[in-house]
Amino acid sequence: MGRQNLLGSFEQMVLLAVRQVGEGAYAPAILERLQATMNRKVSRGAVYVTLDRLQQRGLLTSSSAPAEPGRGGRPRRHVQVTPEGIQQLEEVRAYLDSLWDGLDAVQED
């Protein structure tokens, strides 16, 4: 299929975290999820930039949630993984799985 660039690992993690958070996923929640999973500090800027990049590549869509009290009238941006995004995640997973194939046993030795 000749895809130019495969999803990077951080991009995969972000996409997966978006799906993990599920309905109403937004940046701070995604960040929190990532930090909890990786058990280390994640750069806030990296998360935001990645979200925007994924969106530019059509792997994410975002929608504006109505302004809530306490945010000074600023909207909250909800993100959702697109079917294209899901497809790419699956593809990467398939590549990786095939690469991992047969290595688990060796590792456990």
Added chain:
Amino acid sequence: MARTGASTAPGWCVGLLARCVPGRLSCESLLGDLEAHADELVDQRGVLAARAWLRWETLAVASRYARARLNGSLRSTPPSPHSSHLPDRHSFMNTLLQDVVYGIRSLRSTPGTTAALLFILVLGIGALVATFSLVEAALLSPLPYPAQERLVWAATTFEGYPNPVGSAPDWADYRERSSSFSEFGAVTPFFLPVTVVTEREPSRVKHAYATWNLFRTLGVEPVLGRWFTETEGELGTTVAMVSYRFWQEQLGGEADVIGESVRVDGEAHTLVGVMPPDFHFLLEVDVWRPMQMGGPFAGARRFHNWLMIGRLRDGVSLEQAQSDVDVISRDLQREYPDSNETKALALTPLAEAITGSVGPQLLLMMATAGLVLVVAGSNVASLLLARGSTRQAELAIRAALGASRSRIIRQLTIESLVLGMVAGVGGIVAASWLSGMMLRVIPLSVLGIEDLDMSIAAILFGLAVTVVISLLFGTAPALRVIPDRPSEALRSGRGSVGAGNQLRSGLVVAQVAVAVVLLIGSALLVRSFISLSGQRPGFSPQQLLSAEINLSGSQQESTDERRAFFDELATRLEALPGVEAVALATQLPIRNPGNNIGIWDADAPPDTVQKPLAYQRIVRAGYFAALQIPLVAGRTFDAGAGLDGEFELIISRDLAETLFPGEGAVGRRLMPDWGGDLVGLVVGVVEDVRVGALADADAPTFYANYVRSPERTMNIAIRTRGVPSAIVPELRAVLLDLDPTVPLGDIRTMEDLIADSIGQPRLMSIAMGLFSATALVLSLVGLYGILAQAVTQRRREFGLRVALGAERSNIVAIVLRSGMLRVGLGLAVGIPAALASTRLLEGFLFDVAPVDPIAFASVAVLLAAVGLIACLVPAVRALRVDPVISLRAE
């Protein structure tokens, strides 16, 4: 929950993100997320921490976005069907407006720094524009006479030395014989108070004599009536011209006053003309009478009372006119060897002659104000550089986002222009107020300038200065902080601050040097003022009240009546319990300067040329006791002396030593140059007294007893027991009782008069002192600022040094050395500069050399001391550096 100030992103954060983050929703929601998080932090870690976090995190996120865009992993903006790569006609104005808004925003984001910069600049620009408006009024605007460039001042010279004034017969000869002038006039450069009685009321006004053609020479037409005519310049006619003000105030401003009769000092004069409202020549005069040959001040060739002004004929140059009058001078020298043997005439353009006295002062003030502005401007540059190093990240982001270098330069230029313009407008407003104060330091009344409005030229000058200052000190240093390779600047989180620091260091040295020059200048003026106010006037000015008493409008016509009046006045005043003594004299020291004539040894008349000059004072017996002028030899006037005795004179020590060096003066006979053969006997010698200002050297003086010739106008000095002004009501009562028509003029205490006489040097040294103190403070702020920043930047190094066992005192020494090195360099540049420039002050200094070692040394010591203090604060801060913390911070 209500949003607190701490969790609201400041304008620059919003602006920064708007530029970095593609898409409005992304940006707005990002801000919302950041602010919401900051809100939580307020509760957990406090307002300050939340505020700091918000700013820091914004920068961090923005720099992530910038790097993503730099390496192409993120597009700048979402593609839009309307986007075009062709330049938009409106985009220039749009981005310009953006830049202005952004500039204002970024200035508002640091209100403290901005306020400090504004204050410094407003003061600097205000001072410079204020002095400029004086310079403009005095030096750049031409004299208010038609074709004023053809007017020349003809100063009489003796053996080449100029004497401002010439004699009436000489004036007549030059006027008649010279072919270079279309008109040649003269005026008394002093005024003589006269009592003028109109139909309304008697008033005491300022009056001068002018040749019949003076106004023709100046080319100023009367608004009403006519000029004097040539025949009115001859003895016998009594006419007068008046000022517009006099016409309005005393004559009711009515058109039919021409031809009316007014009484001037008791004599009827026909009014022939009214001068225009803005007419002014040298003095504020209300009544002019024509010079009449053989009349007042226009007698012999040896009496010099007239300031002569010529109007050059068309096509005649100053040089041609000068050689023309030189020929006449040589003829006059031959014709009148008695009086004219060494006399000649020197021509100077009138504008130059009039402004010559104030020009150096004005230029000095303007140069000083300019230097202060340079120091202020370099402080601004220094502060901007300091700010610039923290703004490197921001600038790098902007470069990364595709802003071209020229765009960033434009942004920085606009930013400093925004700051500069606010300061410029403030400075011009401040100048309109400061120029009033400047006028008190440098009075321009000789030019008829009592009040100054900001002229268009001054406002334009202020704006031009503002632009230059903004570009020079705002943009130029800002260019130094534009990162060459933005990606590196971003990655390291800080830019290359080294270049900016070097520039700042150079600025500090320059500031210190300028401050040294200004401080030395003002130290010289202060020392000069101190030695001036330490001058003893030669009499005791404490508890001495003075006033003028004029009998010209009263019934006391004969000398006997006048003497009786003044004797009675003195006797009655002396009987008052508050009065210790009373002195009466034609002229009192300090109060009434001037009036010198020749006087010589009657038994050994000098050759025709070298006649010693002395001030003449006609005084009533008791004068020396009342003024407490010590007697050196002989005796003072006898109170009971009558008219029949010998004509007695008392002379000052100075005159005694001039006339009779090494011999006793008492008993010698002197002849004053009164034109007769009256010879006086010296009965006493008294101490020298300052005749005019305290700065004047002691002047040779002779005193005659007033019994022979009590003048119409006498000045009275009353030595009181208590506060001098307390005696005024009693003085008025006594005078009213004696003769209600006699006015009491210009009541002043002697101490006030002395303070006035040194008022201008005092204001001048205060003004210079303020200027140089400002420069000093500004340069110390600059020094402190750069050291404080250096200490912050070298914290890690200091930490390492301490960790590796360096003594803390070594650290202090490092900081002190680097600070004092700059102070030393500043002194090394400033002191030679001061040596070269203080000679400009020579004309303003009294009894102090322009290279006065005390002034130089004290400034050097002062600067070293305050410089040390400015260095100590950051040095102590460096001392507190905890190696563990500073190393961990990296």
